[in-house]
Amino acid sequence: MRWRVLTLFLSLAVAAAGQELERSPFHGDETSIGVGKASFRLRCSACHGIHAEGGKGPPLNRGEFAAGNRDVDIYRVIARGVPGTEMPAYGTRNTEENIWRIVAFLRTFEAVADEPVDGDAERGEAVFWGGGGCGGCHKVGRRGGSYGPDLTRIGRSRSVQHLREALLDPGKDLPAGYFVVKVVTRDGRTISGIGSGIDDFSAQLRDASGKLHSFLREEVESIEREFTSVMPSGYGESLSDQQQRDLLAYMQALRGEESR
Ligand code: HEC
Ligand code: HEC
Structure with missing residues (x-):
């Protein structure tokens, strides 16, 4: 009897905690969203853009997240970071409430389609491994060189705008740790x-x-x-506009599946 009460009590507690975690307690609350937005601008906008439109980090204004679409998925990514990438873990330097406020802010964006890249990923892949010579320095999955960063999941890590800049104006915003x-x-x-x-x-x-x-x-x-780039700097001239767009389409589609 006592065990049953205890079990019931425990499962209620777990359910309550689960419920608390599933969705931001500040969901829809104007004031908290304002605080979350201010926090975002201060801590996150350098990489994710002032309007969460993306930059060195992926856009967060799509209403859709690679990490998962429940509030708790977004919470976890912010609290734990993404090991091996530039996304830091905020769990130790922020209160839980503050992270939930940021989540509530990120939830205010309606779904927006990815910036369209008018290119063909398959042709881009051919340029990457062929004429562009990118594969000599970059790995995608198991293939390629390792002088430059691994691009296996670059489409998930960066915005299209950052990828374009990396190609046409290398060195403007170097990946962390490169000099x-x-x-x-x-x-x-x-x-x-x-x-x-x-x-x-x-x-x-x-x-x-x-x-x-x-x-x-x-x-x-x-x-x-x-702090300069070792990437060849003439891709704006040596590649046609179409080849540039094809390469961008190829890179945007690189989401990490290749490594599995
Ligand atoms: C130094 C750059 C940097 C800063 C600062 C930064 N991020 Fe990130 N963030 C990234 C990168 C890069 C990724 C992509 C990681 C990957 O490759 O999966 C990312 C991923 C994410 C994701 C997952 C996106 C998805 O679609 O799953 C969320 C959510 C996120 N960041 C929120 C934040 C918040 C909130 C802050 C501020 C508290 C923040 N980030 C600060 C660089 C940054
Ligand atoms: C000579 C070697 C070399 C070649 C060739 C090369 N890259 Fe790079 N690339 C690098 C290095 C090194 C970096 C990072 C630091 C830097 O810019 O020096 C980089 C950075 C990048 C980044 C940014 C990565 C990030 O995490 O933000 C992208 C995107 C990229 N290269 C794409 C390409 C594409 C596409 C091509 C072919 C058209 C190419 N690279 C050719 C060496 C190279």
Whole structure:
């Protein structure tokens, strides 16, 4: 008898907690939504855009989320972040209430279609692995090079606008952790590549062939760190407008399925 009461009590408690979690307690509440919006502008807009239209991070104004469409799915992504991407975990630096207010704000957007890309993903794929030479530096699934970032789920991580910019104006908004290290040796040679470590005494870099180099400051003439891109910068001219749109359509469609 006692067990039954306890079980009943427990299942009620779980149900209550579940209910609380399923939907934001601030859903539809104007004041809380205003607070959520202010928080969003302060903490999130640098990556997701001031109107949640996307930027370096994906658009959040589509009324639809890759992480799932229940309030609790959105809550979890914000609280835990997305490991291995630039999406930080906010669970430790925010109160639960504050995150729920942001969720209530994100819920105010009506469904909007993705920015249409007037291109053909299949043709884009051909450019990527063929004439564009992108696959020499980028991986999609198991295929491709590893000098540049893995693009397997880039369509999920970034907005179309950011992808276009990455292609036509590389270096404007570098992915986190990417920088160039340029070393001039005592005998006048310059070696540069993507930095994989740098401090007061030494620097490590990977050159375009994938080879790792390590230098001690005292052994070389100079070591410089530059926040520039190593992407070829002429794609605006070497690729036709149609090829650019096809590539964008291809990248927008990359959602991570290739790695499974
Ligand atoms: C430094 C950049 C950055 C900041 C700051 C940032 N995000 Fe993100 N966010 C991202 C990236 C990149 C992704 C995509 C992760 C992936 O590849 O799945 C993402 C993903 C998300 C998603 C999942 C989207 C979906 O469709 O599933 C949500 C929701 C989200 N962010 C909300 C927020 C909120 C709310 C804040 C502020 C409290 C925030 N983000 C701050 C970069 C950022
Ligand atoms: C020489 C190697 C190289 C080639 C070729 C190259 N990339 Fe990149 N790409 C990089 C590197 C390295 C980065 C990141 C840092 C930087 O820009 O230097 C990058 C960044 C990107 C990004 C941004 C990724 C992000 O997380 O925001 C996209 C998108 C991209 N490249 C697409 C392409 C496409 C499409 C092509 C072919 C038309 C291409 N790249 C060709 C090396 C390359």
